[in-house]
Amino acid sequence: MKKFTLICILALTGVLYNLQAQYVTDYKRTADQYFEQKDYYSAAQYYSKALGTFNVKPGEYRPYQVEHSGKKKQQKLKDYEQVVYRLAESYRMYNDFGNAEKYYGEAVQFDSTLFPHARYWYGLTIRANAKKSEDYERAWEQLSAFRRGQKSYDEYSKKADMEIKNCEFAIEEMKYPPRYEVVKVSGNINQGGANYAIVPVADRMVYFTSSRPDSLLLAKKANPFVNTLYVAMGDNANYESREKVAIPTDKGIEQGAAAITPDGKTLFLTRWNSKDGSKKSSIYRSTRTGNGWSEPQPLDATINAPGYSSKEPSVSSDGKYFLFVSDRSGGKGGFDIWYASIGSGGTLSAAQHIGATLNSDGDESAPFYDPAKQTLIFSSNGRVGFGGQDFYSAKSAGNFGGWSTPQNMGYPINSAKDDQYYTGLSPDNALNKGFISSDRESVCCLEIFAVKRRAKMAGGMVLDCETNKPLAGAKITLLDSTQRNVLETQTTGFGGNYTFEIEMNKKYKVLIEKDNYFSKNFTFNSEQLTMVDSMMNPTVCLKRFEIDKPIVLNDIFYDYNKATLRPESKLILDSLYFLLLDNPKMEIELGAHTDSKGTDAYNLKLSNNRAKSCVDYLISKGIEQKRIVSKGYGETRPVAPNTLPNGSDNPDGRQQNRRTEFKVLRN
Structure with a gap:
């Protein structure tokens, strides 16, 4: 009887083992199929199920278990490694960097010859999840370890070098107080799907783009996540979404990332079309008709170059410039910033590349130009920053040209995730208060945030050296640390005073000039602004001269x-x-x-x-x-x-x- 019972137990154990093996095979096979189809969300679900059938749990894996085990166990542990790595890959591919980091952390213990990029992706996902300086330090350690293990220089080495620079930049930048206040917009504007690219339309009214589920498409069992323009009302970082913008369109057409001319009569928007599995975008124009808009018409080939994508239009608040991004030929790499002049009647000139100074080898995104400050804000993933798409600003020397070297706009307007679509709330205060779009608080999607610049001031006084009285009419020029890029100019009033809004921990040069006076200049560092809101530079006196007077x-x-x-x-x-x-x-x-x-x-x-x-x-x-x-x-x-x-x-x-x-x- 005991022998019979033992035989039954052994038989049942074999059946369970075979069933378990079958489950592993089925889950893994199904996951592999979804992975190959690039359905990474479904792949992650099945890899997770497959992982649950192993006795080895995440965090408990030890490499020696493979080396000193039987043939069946060796195969089982190798299956485990493959499932863990594919699970990490699946999470990363649909931007769930939190879960991806967890499983890449397990995968770095595996044989590096079988999983040569595990440590690179581990470092990258730590960086993508970074919230504080210590996170960037951890990412730097992993990425540096990956580079030390590289025997040759390849594309992954190049990417790792860039990510290491990102970490070093972020660690340094996060030593200083925040330059901006960033608050996620409340109300229902961020409800469901991706929500991004705000466009101020009128007092308390904005348009924005959203891929929130469409109930009509849900009822038809069609893809409900379609990018569409919506209207929202509100203020003070609280906006309620009301309805879609009244634009004639066929159901299922994706459109958004829009811009409106200063007179409110013309709307430019992006439309996406998929063909042969490839998504292309073009820019369309619509005109106001009563309370709605006319059927959008595509812009001509000067803007929508055949065979390429054009998207993310923007119109300067003075109505002079039309900006967009495109991957058309003639650029520097990826999506570049292009522009056209807006003529009488709204005609657009031939598109021009905005120049190599602003565009990188990566992708530029969503340009925004403030003509009052002659400053361009845009996003880029091709420059050293916090990671992903970061905001950069550059200043024109005049006539929309002679651009200064783009400067990263710092923390916290930038994060470890994608930060895009800056827009000013009003033309007269465009650089100090506005909106951005970021996925910093989301696993999947962009959300809308309100931003407000924390103003830091520096000023001084100019005197006449002979009278020791305030000197009116002196021209004060603020330059950056290169002493070549003009940031702002002012003229002193009767009190001889000047005041500039500046950034923290930056070096500046001040040039003081007045007709028939000897000019003077000096440099200063705004490091002390980390502790206070304003600083005063030394009082400067100018000495008068006369031509030909010794x-x-x-x-x-x-x-x-x-x-x-x-x-x-x-x-x-x-x-x-x-x-x-x-x-x-x-x-x-x-x-x-x-x-x-x-x-x-x-x-x-x-x-x-x-x-x-x-x-x-x-x-x-x-x-x-x-x-x-x-x-x-x-x-x-x-x-x-x-x-x-x-x-x-x-x-x-x-x-x-x-x-x-x-x-x-x-x-």
Whole structure:
């Protein structure tokens, strides 16, 4: 009886083992099929079921279990490894980076020759889930370990290097206080599906794009997640979605990512079409008809280049520029920013590439231009940042050109996820208050956030050096750390004051100019703004000059009866050197004078040589020769008597006459 019972138990165990093996095979086979079909959500569900049939649980795996086990167990553990890795891949492919990180963390223990990219993806998913500096540090460690293990440089090595730079950048940037306040918009605007790309339309009214489920399509058992334009009403980061925008369209057509002209009469929008499994986008135009819009018509081939995608239109608030992104030929790589001028009657010029300065080898997205500040904001995944799509800003030198190098807009307007579709709430305050779209708080989809810039101020005062009174009408120019890109200009009022809105932990240069005054400049670092909201720069005084009026350079000394400059004289000439640097267009004459001792010819020669010594010194320091003229006057222009009325020597007078001076010839 005992023997019979034992046989039954063994038989039942074999049946259960075979059933378990069958379940593993069935779940894994089904998951593999979904994976190959790129249905990663379904694949993840079945890989998860397959994983549940193993005795080995996540976090308990040990590599030696494979090395020192029987043949069947070895195969079972290898199946386990494949399921874990495919599960991690499936989660990543539909952007569930939280679960992906968990299983890639398990996979880094597997044989790296069988799973060579596990550690790269582990580091990337840690970075994609990063909320604080410590997370970026963990990601950096994994990505750096991956690079150390690479025996050759390939595409994954290149990507890892970029991600390592992202981590280093984020770690440094997150040391400083936030530059923006970012709040997820409340109400029902973020309800269901993806919600993004807000467009202010009127007071308290916005349009936005959403892929929320369509009840009519659900009833027809069609795909309900179709991008469509919706209307929302509200303010103060609370918006209620009302209905779809009244645009004639066939059911199932995807459209959104729109822009409206300043007069509110023209709507540009993106429409997506799928053909042969490939999704292409084009930009359409619609005109207002009563309370709705006309049937959208595609823009011509100047904007919608045949065979390529064009999308994400934007119109500047002055109505002069139409911007969009496209992967058309002639770009730098991926989706680039293009633009056209808007003429009379709304006509668009031929599209032009906005330039290599702004576009990267990756994808640029959703440009927004503020003409008041001549500043462009856009998103990009081709530059060093926090990861994914980040916001960058660049300033035009004028006429929508001469762009400065794009600057990352920092934390928390940027996150480890995708951050796109910046738009200003109003034209007069576009860069300080607006909306963004981000999937930072979602597994799958973009959501809408309100943003407000935390203003940091720096200012100062300009005085007249002679009167010590405030100097009105001085032009103040703020430049970035390169000292080439103009950020803003102001003119001082009666109080001689100026104030700029600046970023924290940045270096700046201030140039102060006024007609008939010598210009000055100085640099400063805004690091102290991490502790306060404003800072004052030193008060600066400008000295007035008149063309052709000599200015004496005191304490310029030469060796006796020679033109050789003494060391202490060079210190005084250095101040003139810096004055010339501050006034790069200024041309001067540098003149030397003597007293009356000696012959006229001797004194003229000596003064010429002394003036030339001063000029040669300034040229040796880098001042262009064409900007300085040397002139010796000998004893011909005394400013004091060389002798007293009784005919005796006047040492003080002769001292005043032995002088070096300069005068401005041209400014």
